[in-house]
Amino acid sequence: MQYSSFLAMACLTITMTAQAAEPKGFLDDVRRHSLATSTVPANGDQNPYAVVVAPVSVGRIQAGDVLIDNFNDRNNLQGLGSTIVTWRPATKQLSLFAAIPRNLPQCPGGVGLTTAMTMLKSGWVIVGSLPSQDGTTKTKGQGCLIVLDANGNVAGTITGPNINGPWGNMAVIDNGATATLFVSNTGFDVGPPGDQPPVVNKATVLRLELSMAGGKPPVVTRQTVIGSGFGEQADKDVFIIGPTGLALGKGGVLYVSDALSNRIAAIPDAATRGDSAGTGRDVTKDGLLKRPLAMTMAPNGHLLVTNGLNGQVVEIDPETGSQIAARWVDTNKAQSPPGSGDLFGLVMTPSGDGFYYVEDEVNTLVLAH
Amino acid sequence: MLTRPTRCAMATACLASALWTSAACAQDDQQPGFMTGLWTRSNLLGGAGGVRSGLWNLGITIGVQDVNEVWGNVTGGVQRGASYDGVTLLSVGLDTQRAFGWEGGTFNVSAWNIRGRNIATDNLLNLQTPSGFLAADTTRLWEVWYQQSFLDGRIDVKLGQQSLDQEFMTSQGSSMFLNTVMGWPMLPSADLYAGGPAYPLSSLGVRLRTQPGYGITTLLGVFADNPPGGPFNDDGQLRGSTLWGGNFNLRTGALVIGEIQYTMNQPGNGDVVHGATASRLPGTYKLGFWYDSGPFPDQQFDNTGLSLADPASTGIALTQWNNFSIYGVADQMIWRPSEDSPRSVSVFARLMGAPGDRNLINFSVNAGITLKAPFEGRDNDTVGVGFGIAQVSGGAQAFDRSVAFFSGAFNPVRTTETFIEVTYQYTVAPWWQVQPDFQYVFNPGGGILNPNQPTQRIGNEAIFGLRNTITF
Numbered sequence: 001m002q003y004s005s006f007l008a009m010a011c012l013t014i015t016m017t018a019q020a021a022e023p024k025g026f027l028d029d030v031r032r033h034s035l036a037t038s039t040v041p042a043n044g045d046q047n048p049y050a051v052v053v054a055p056v057s058v059g060r061i062q063a064g065d066v067l068i069d070n071f072n073d074r075n076n077l078q079g080l081g082s083t084i085v086t087w088r089p090a091t092k093q094l095s096l097f098a099a100i101p102r103n104l105p106q107c108p109g110g111v112g113l114t115t116a117m118t119m120l121k122s123g124w125v126i127v128g129s130l131p132s133q134d135g136t137t138k139t140k141g142q143g144c145l146i147v148l149d150a151n152g153n154v155a156g157t158i159t160g161p162n163i164n165g166p167w168g169n170m171a172v173i174d175n176g177a178t179a180t181l182f183v184s185n186t187g188f189d190v191g192p193p194g195d196q197p198p199v200v201n202k203a204t205v206l207r208l209e210l211s212m213a214g215g216k217p218p219v220v221t222r223q224t225v226i227g228s229g230f231g232e233q234a235d236k237d238v239f240i241i242g243p244t245g246l247a248l249g250k251g252g253v254l255y256v257s258d259a260l261s262n263r264i265a266a267i268p269d270a271a272t273r274g275d276s277a278g279t280g281r282d283v284t285k286d287g288l289l290k291r292p293l294a295m296t297m298a299p300n301g302h303l304l305v306t307n308g309l310n311g312q313v314v315e316i317d318p319e320t321g322s323q324i325a326a327r328w329v330d331t332n333k334a335q336s337p338p339g340s341g342d343l344f345g346l347v348m349t350p351s352g353d354g355f356y357y358v359e360d361e362v363n364t365l366v367l368a369h
Numbered sequence: 370m371l372t373r374p375t376r377c378a379m380a381t382a383c384l385a386s387a388l389w390t391s392a393a394c395a396q397d398d399q400q401p402g403f404m405t406g407l408w409t410r411s412n413l414l415g416g417a418g419g420v421r422s423g424l425w426n427l428g429i430t431i432g433v434q435d436v437n438e439v440w441g442n443v444t445g446g447v448q449r450g451a452s453y454d455g456v457t458l459l460s461v462g463l464d465t466q467r468a469f470g471w472e473g474g475t476f477n478v479s480a481w482n483i484r485g486r487n488i489a490t491d492n493l494l495n496l497q498t499p500s501g502f503l504a505a506d507t508t509r510l511w512e513v514w515y516q517q518s519f520l521d522g523r524i525d526v527k528l529g530q531q532s533l534d535q536e537f538m539t540s541q542g543s544s545m546f547l548n549t550v551m552g553w554p555m556l557p558s559a560d561l562y563a564g565g566p567a568y569p570l571s572s573l574g575v576r577l578r579t580q581p582g583y584g585i586t587t588l589l590g591v592f593a594d595n596p597p598g599g600p601f602n603d604d605g606q607l608r609g610s611t612l613w614g615g616n617f618n619l620r621t622g623a624l625v626i627g628e629i630q631y632t633m634n635q636p637g638n639g640d641v642v643h644g645a646t647a648s649r650l651p652g653t654y655k656l657g658f659w660y661d662s663g664p665f666p667d668q669q670f671d672n673t674g675l676s677l678a679d680p681a682s683t684g685i686a687l688t689q690w691n692n693f694s695i696y697g698v699a700d701q702m703i704w705r706p707s708e709d710s711p712r713s714v715s716v717f718a719r720l721m722g723a724p725g726d727r728n729l730i731n732f733s734v735n736a737g738i739t740l741k742a743p744f745e746g747r748d749n750d751t752v753g754v755g756f757g758i759a760q761v762s763g764g765a766q767a768f769d770r771s772v773a774f775f776s777g778a779f780n781p782v783r784t785t786e787t788f789i790e791v792t793y794q795y796t797v798a799p800w801w802q803v804q805p806d807f808q809y810v811f812n813p814g815g816g817i818l819n820p821n822q823p824t825q826r827i828g829n830e831a832i833f834g835l836r837n838t839i840t841f
Contacts (some may be wrong), residue, residue, distance in 0.1 A: 135405065
């Protein structure tokens with residue numbers, strides 16, 4: 001064997017060995033699941049949905065605090081939860097951040113806090129509401145986005161014809177004085193839950209451009225529907241099914257977990273486009289995905305997506321569309337398959353070494369790291 | 370469009386006056402009525418006006434479950450007829466983490482109110498009685514224990530007054546049936562003091578559980594073996610402090626019980642799945658034993674070596690200085706149309722054996738098949754068909770033969786008692802189940818004489834029942 005051939009073989013062998021030893025994905029390095037806290041505030045609200053890590057210290061919030069909202073009230077009726085709690089990792093203390101009045105004149109139909117929530121660097125917290133009066137979509141209201149200051153006081157609301165059931169995890173480009181917000185809306189023409197409620201292909205992804213000039217509450221300066229035609233469906237068990245997870249990736253691509261089509265969609269040029277990309281292009285479909293819900297972006301550029309029909313988190317390489325692995329994070333056997341319908345909130349820890357998620361059936365926040 | 374909210378100017382006034390609220394403020398305080406969500410919530414009383422969540426935040430959970438039954442035998446038994454029985458269970462739990470920040474601790478105390486007639490002793494005189502709730506009429510303390518978990522729940526220790534039927538020999542499939550031995554099995558019911566520390570009794574003891582992973586769970590416990598504290602042949606549930614569950618007897622023997630469980634095709638937290646694969650059907654398998662160091666009466670001989678049926682016998686049974694048993698439990702799903710379908714078919718079986726010289730029952734088995742979600746739109750209903758067989762031991766059979774020999778009278782030798790059960794658990798709401806039930810008992814008591822007609826055995830029994838369960 002010639003020297004050059006030997007060298008090439010050696011290099012190839014070393015490369016292959018290195019590849020073999022390298023973890024396949026982010027989930028391979030997640031070893032532990034630790035119960036952080038129960039999430040029920042004093043008023044008994046249940047069903048934790050959105051999970052947000054505070055980016056800054058302002059008002060009653062410290063950077064790194066975890067904000068969690070509740071979709072159900074103390075009677076476990078969906079669409080009537082009105083509280084946000086905060087959990088501080090340093091002290092492991094849970095406290096009430098906001099108890100929003102059940103009826104805000106500007107929010108048609110009441111208040112029921114959804115998986116749509118974010119905290120901006122300017123300290124404003126924005127949370128979605130998809131309300132009900134009886135725990136089902138039969139009495140569903142149009143809903144709104146509610147703006148809170150850093151002390152949990154309602155500072156305003158965002159409504160309009162483009163907002164109907166703001167539902168999914170928010171994605172944000174936060175520049176301080178301005179921000180761009182992405183939120184899915186799953187309420188358009190959704191009726192009451194029955195045995196076989198129809199799938200309505202009217203869910204949207206809405207881009208809102210906000211200005212917080214002069215420290216004032218956010219003002220919408222522009223809004224654009226950048227995705228449309230996604231499926232949405234009333235459901236007697238989980239209230240509503242529709243696009244739930246939004247996450248921004250490289251090159252301005254917005255990824256959307258399209259629950260009813262069991263796929264992850266990509267909307268290119270999400271921050272700049274002036275029209276709707278429809279339902280986007282397929283990134284990946286089926287396989288390990290079982291009704292994808294919450295979604296976030298891991299430090300390695302991979303998407304982490306919770307399943308609605310089991311207790312797994314799926315890791316996806318959005319560049320290639322490959323589904324790398326799924327990890328069981330909720331094996332609650334009260335549901336079949338275990339963990340079904342539990343995992344609505346998911347967010348990375350500030351250091352990126354793990355993620356927080358909620359198990360809504362048992363009202364807990366869990367840290368996987 | 371951003372708009373400013375209208376603040377409730379009357380908030381202070383609202384708080385100051387419970388009797389008067391402005392229309393605007395009333396909106397804020399408006400709560401859905403009692404009927405809202407009635408058919409979907411897990412408890413009849415829901416949040417109980419905030420009481421439940423208020424207590425929950427203090428770490429306290431309160432459970433109240435009420436069961437009412439009617440049973441009637443249309444054939445067989447010593448007489449025919451119908452009767453009512455019912456129980457109410459009150460349980461109070463304390464999560465020490467939520468209560469005062471102590472991680473991993475759970476305290477539990479519970480009590481029963483047991484009422485009504487016992488059709489098994491009134492009409493049937495069979496071994497495998499039709500309802501697991503039939504017991505002496507009383508209100509009694511049941512369990513009082515503290516559990517502490519370690520290492521993220523991989524190990525936990527439970528100390529205090531415990532009922533073993535809650536953790537040992539359990540079968541998920543069997544538990545939906547109503548016959549007693551579909552819960553706490555026949556063999557320990559007959560062979561341990563007073564039926565062992567199981568409903569409505571419990572015993573002081575300690576239990577260690579480990580969950581090392583790989584689907585394995587181990588249980589090991591040491592308990593007082595004789596909850597009421599009386600002689601073996603007199604369980605004395607109505608005697609003294611035993612009547613209300615306050616006899617913490619420690620003076621008979623030690624009951625050591627251990628079990629290893631293996632769950633397969635059931636995920637554990639942290640399990641990683643590479644690639645979509647068809648999920649396999651879940652199953653749980655258990656192997657266990659118990660050993661009792663107490664004295665047990667021989668079934669055949671007295672303390673001088675004579676047959677207990679011999680007219681010259683002292684009438685005092687030979688003492689056997691221990692007792693033991695081994696058992697196995699299997700639960701296996703055998704069919705489901707898809708992983709996320711509510712419909713599934715499962716089978717179960719429990720087998721156990723014990724020595725025949727000191728025990729009335731030396732072998733028992735119960736098994737069956739269940740179909741969950743049997744009809745479209747009935748996702749939480751279950752229908753099941755099961756059976757149980759109790760084998761009367763060789764020692765007891767030898768005694769029967771001796772009785773016939775010495776008395777010269779008709780005295781059949783007891784053999785086996787078998788029952789079949791068909792039941793349908795209809796879930797009206799998550800908090801309300803109605804369960805019609807039919808059981809047929811072959812050879813009641815193993816073939817004992819009918820005390821009302823001493824020349825005949827007790828006839829086979831056709832039993833109908835209806836159970837109503839409400840969780841408050």
